[in-house]
Amino acid sequence: MFKKTLSSSGYRDPEVLVGLDLGTSKVTVVVAEREGPSGEAQIIGIGQAPSNGIRKGLIVNIDQTVKSLKHAIEDAENMVGLDLTEATVAFSGGDVQSVKTKGMISLGRAPRTVMQFDIERVIESAQANVSVPSGKMILHTIPVEYSLDGNSGIDDPLGMTAMRLDIELESVIVPVAMVQNVRNCVEKAGLEVSGLVIKPLASALGALTPEESVVGSAVVDIGGGTCGVAVFVEGRPKHLAVVSVGGDHITNDVATVLKIPINKAEEIKKEVDMFSDPRPGAPENLELEHMGRNYSYSMSELTDIVQCRVEELFSVLIKAEIAASGAAMLPGGLIITGGGSKSIGIDHYLTRIMNMPVRMSLPLDSGRMPPSRSGAEYTCAAGIIRYVLEQERDPFRFIGNSFDPSPIMTSTVDQGGWEKGLSTVGKGGHSIIDAIIKLFKELF
Ligand SMILES: Nc1ncnc2c1ncn2[C@@H]1O[C@H](COP(=O)(O)OP(=O)(O)O)[C@@H](O)[C@H]1O
Ligand SMILES: [Mg+2]
Known part of the structure; x- marks a missing residue:
């Protein structure tokens, strides 16, 4: 495909914005085109690749991370027909x-x-x-x-x-080392780092409505190995944190308890309905074929395994971060996003254990994103573009x-x-x- 080079020798093309979300499950590259000199930006493409070399948000293997980045960048370049040269990078890690x-x-x-x-x-x-x-x-x-x-x-x-x-x-x-590793990997993969943003901030900008952000809300992005937490009050982030537990911990729990491989546990996890009252027509058992044998698991046992981890994560770790924000009240409630927020019934379950309104959120821009890449797992990536625009609009923000x-x-x-x-x-x-x-x- 024909590729137009956006810039050479560090010149920044004002019409195209690129965001790179360094997740624990996947690396996402979002490309947006500015609609006017100071206006909104329209997302024109999203590339992605499975993320290898990143554990609990931290880079643990440079070569694998660079490979993942290259694949995601290539995917985005092919989608938009451009050579990308720089990006604003969202990353996380436990020590924030x-x-x-x-x-x-x-x-x-x-x-x-x-x-x-x-x-x-x-x-x-x-x-x-x-x-x-x-x-x-x-x-x-x-x-x-x-x-x-x-x-x-x-x-x-x-x-x-x-x-x-x-x-x-x-x-x-x-930590300086964390930033340096991110930067090295992105540069080795062929992009200049034009800015850095902590993932929970990008996710919050990608999900929160202006009203929610003003009245006071908490945003939790449930990723693979980490959860990003952002508490917003009066339109500003009161507290940003990364918790080193994510959706993959649920998968590991399912694999450990049922003694099945991770890929099977991942499939099963996605079938579990966390809504406590059994829904009409919901199966009582989940059937699974593994190495030529058929297994049957009771749905309520599976629900217990998943709920147990989600309860620990939210009632203990996320509650502590919300408390650390010092926000007295959050009338806007809890907004969950990220891949882990796609668990069936998790919003109902969390409403009960957190005792606050809970909304599962897609990216605010989802209607203008490629249909197959507009789900909750792309909120952070879309939020990077909003972050760049916000920074330009108000340099003090x-x-x-x-x-x-x-x-x-x-x-x-x-x-x-x-x-x-x-x-x-x-x-x-x-x-x-x-x-x-x-x-x-x-x-x-
Ligand atoms: N339908 C689903 N139900 C439950 N969990 C899901 C579903 N889809 C994805 N996940 C979980 O979401 C997590 C990945 O979320 P994502 O936002 O893509 O991660 P990251 O930002 O860390 O790369 C994984 O733990 C995955 O198992
Ligand atoms: Mg994510």
């Missing part, structure tokens, strides 16, 4: 910390208008209170809440009048780190590193850049 700090600046003795420079200063003042452990780095800097003269809940302080500006800032901290150590190490910081995120907000981010330079000097 979401740290909140506060900052404050005085605007003077008399009330005056808040300027962009003031927002940069207040962000810096909150950043000064973040302590980044050695070997870790800040991946996202997210203003969670602004207050003016003690009045909280200010959506955008720019242009408003006050004497004092306060901020609550969230910093997502991850998610201040990202595209992590480009080489230029930082060789003196000047180029436009591909932190400054790309901050260039639109001026030079106010230099304390962060300095911190990263310091970190690299310590490391190498």
Whole structure:
């Protein structure tokens, strides 16, 4: 197929956006085309390949991961007829910390208008209170809440009048090595990394309606080896976390209890109805043929195995993350997405054990995605495109780190590193850049 090269020598084509979701079950490459200079983007293709070399969200085998990436990239390229050169990459891993700090600046003795420079200063003042452990780095800097003269809940302080500006800032901290491995693999597979996003943030942007995000909701993306958790209040992420348990643990439980191979357990798991009251016409037993013999399992026993793991995951681990967000109430409820959310009846079951409304969500863009690739397992991938657009629309919303150590190490910081995120907000981010330079000097 004819392929048009999008860019050469690092030039970024403004019309095409590429997202890469590094999952534990599959690698997905989503390609979107911008509809206007500042408008929405339309997804034009989604490539994918089974993910090998990634366990619990972490890269454990570089060669296998690179192979998976190459297959997914090739699949996407064939679908859209383009040569892809760069992507914003979503990744996860167990060691993700979401740290909140506060900052404050005085605007003077008399009330005056808040300027962009003031927002940069207040962000810096909150950043000064973040302590980044050695070997870790800040991946996202997210203003969670602004207050003016003690009045909280200010959506955008720019242009408003006050004497004092306060901020609550969230910093997502991850191991440097984890980011470096992701970056190495993507580059080895032939793409430049134009940005990085933690998976739960991309999934939340891919699933949450504006109303849910404002009233307060929790999004859980149930992947293969991990679950991404994001708690949104007043349109902003209050807490982001990755839990190292996912749908594959359910499969393993089924395989262990029934003493059957993983692929058979995976088939069985998808048949189990977690809705507690047996539905009319639902079979009482599940028949299975394995190595020439027929087996019959009681549906209620299978339901117990699946429910047991899901209950532990949600009542213990996910509840703890929701509590850590500090959100008092989440009237928008729990929104589940990702491959694991396709379990039959899981929404009903979770409504009961979490005692809150539960909605299973497809990607918000599902109606505009290829029909065979528009299910809940593609929410994160579609969310990457929304993340890129959000970042462009409001540079203060998610201040990202595209992590480009080489230029930082060789003196000047180029436009591909932190400054790309901050260039639109001026030079106010230099304390962060300095911190990263310091970190690299310590490391190498
Ligand atoms: N119909 C289904 N019912 C139950 N679980 C499912 C179903 N389809 C996929 N899954 C599970 O979803 C998980 C993969 O989800 P996915 O979002 O694709 O993962 P990742 O983002 O980690 O690559 C696997 O554990 C798989 O067994
Ligand atoms: Mg997923």
